[in-house]
Amino acid sequence: MAIEQIGIIGAGQMGGGIAQVSALAGYKVAIYDISADRVEAGIATIGGNMARQVAGGKITPETREAAMARISGGSDMSVLSEADLVIEAATEDETIKRKIYAQLCPLLKPTAIVATNTSSLSITRLASATDRPERFMGIHFMNPVPIMKLVELVRGIATDDPTFQAARAYVTALEKTITVSEDFPAFIVNRILLPMINEAIYTLYEGVGSVEAIDTAMKLGANHPMGPLQLADFIGLDTCLSIMQVLYDGLADSKYRPCPLLVKYVEAGWLGRKTGRGFYDYRGEVPVPTR
Ligand SMILES: CC(=O)CC(=O)SCCNC(=O)CCNC(=O)[C@H](O)C(C)(C)COP(=O)(O)OP(=O)(O)OC[C@H]1O[C@@H](n2cnc3c(N)ncnc32)[C@H](O)[C@@H]1OP(=O)(O)O
Numbered sequence: 001m002a003i004e005q006i007g008i009i010g011a012g013q014m015g016g017g018i019a020q021v022s023a024l025a026g027y028k029v030a031i032y033d034i035s036a037d038r039v040e041a042g043i044a045t046i047g048g049n050m051a052r053q054v055a056g057g058k059i060t061p062e063t064r065e066a067a068m069a070r071i072s073g074g075s076d077m078s079v080l081s082e083a084d085l086v087i088e089a090a091t092e093d094e095t096i097k098r099k100i101y102a103q104l105c106p107l108l109k110p111t112a113i114v115a116t117n118t119s120s121l122s123i124t125r126l127a128s129a130t131d132r133p134e135r136f137m138g139i140h141f142m143n144p145v146p147i148m149k150l151v152e153l154v155r156g157i158a159t160d161d162p163t164f165q166a167a168r169a170y171v172t173a174l175e176k177t178i179t180v181s182e183d184f185p186a187f188i189v190n191r192i193l194l195p196m197i198n199e200a201i202y203t204l205y206e207g208v209g210s211v212e213a214i215d216t217a218m219k220l221g222a223n224h225p226m227g228p229l230q231l232a233d234f235i236g237l238d239t240c241l242s243i244m245q246v247l248y249d250g251l252a253d254s255k256y257r258p259c260p261l262l263v264k265y266v267e268a269g270w271l272g273r274k275t276g277r278g279f280y281d282y283r284g285e286v287p288v289p290t291r
């Protein structure tokens with residue numbers, strides 16, 4: 001089926017990024033979040049990010065204006081009722097996602113496809129919380145969406161071929177590269193990346209190195225664009241912890257045990273950049289390590 005309108009659930013960093021690239025590729029986009037303020041702030045951030053793209057010569061001011069005009073949103077879920085493809089990018093919590101699908105499905109066109117941007121959760125299990133498991137799958141973008149080239153596509157056990165092909169056509173129109181992953185905990189990228197980040201947090205926890213030493217070591221010693229603790233703050237420590245918990249529970253192997261220090265940061269509400277504090281404190285002019 002042809003996809004023209006995209007619905008996005010969650011106006012956070014991922015929902016905003018997916019809305020941005022979709023609107024720039026010519027799709028009409030409706031964003032839903034629980035609070036109208038959150039939707040407004042999300043759309044303002046997209047405007048700011050597109051302004052950076054204009055300043056960098058990546059897009060013209062006219063392209064930005066036309067893309068912004070294709071984006072709308074609200075805190076009433078009915079804003080998604082005309083969507084051909086809804087991409088859920090709400091908090092990485094299975095209970096939240098299941099509640100969203102229960103509310104969403106009755107509002108949708110029968111032909112609409114529902115996708116999740118989950119970082120780790122079982123696509124098959126999430127599909128079973130919808131009225132359309134055959135038209136449900138994982139479309140997993142990477143952060144920051146406008147920059148990262150990769151999108152993982154993940155079928156659930158019931159996903160049908162037209163759904164998979166429609167998702168493939170949509171991601172191709174965004175000029176992203178696709179990898180296909182089987183439906184196992186955290187798929188490919190996060191199965192490999194998150195244990196590395198968790199190990200960096202253990203390295204800090206055990207006093208092997210400071211925040212700065214660990215990040216400098218991996219930036220200059222392994223040529224990573226960001227140090228693992230900087231990247232954890234960028235992803236969001238709540239999301240990192242959820243992914244480790246899904247790996248630990250789903251694969252039943254103690255090597256995935258979330259570091260207690262990661263748990264402590266999340267319990268403190270120090271979730272990284274999005275809350276102003278994580279392994280670094282972002283509230284001043286330059287990020288300052290918190291340990
Ligand atoms: C958790 C999951 O489920 C899966 C995941 O996503 S895991 C996380 C995967 N992501 C990563 O590993 C990211 C690692 N980090 C990087 O690749 C880089 O540090 C980075 C691309 C994020 C930033 O690169 P940088 O060179 O340090 O920063 P910066 O100069 O600010 O940005 C580079 C360019 O991207 C642009 N940019 C960054 N974020 C942007 C956004 N949201 N929208 C538009 N443009 C953006 C900047 O404007 C800049 O453009 P110019 O080159 O034209 O100036």
Ligand SMILES: NC(=O)C1=CN([C@@H]2O[C@H](COP(=O)(O)OP(=O)(O)OC[C@H]3O[C@@H](n4cnc5c(N)ncnc54)[C@H](OP(=O)(O)O)[C@@H]3O)[C@@H](O)[C@H]2O)C=CC1
Pocket residue numbers: 009010011012013014015032033034035038088089090091092093096100117118119120140141142143234235236239274
């Ligand atoms: N961060 C990353 O690097 C990546 C994350 N992902 C996945 O994308 C999804 C979103 O992550 P991310 O954008 O980082 O998270 P954020 O915390 O930035 O955004 C999540 C958004 O969902 C909203 N939300 C919470 N509950 C509901 C609800 N019931 N209905 C609608 N919206 C809701 C939140 O609102 P409020 O703030 O008010 O709670 C927030 O605006 C997660 O599944 C995550 O695993 C995938 C790839 C990369």
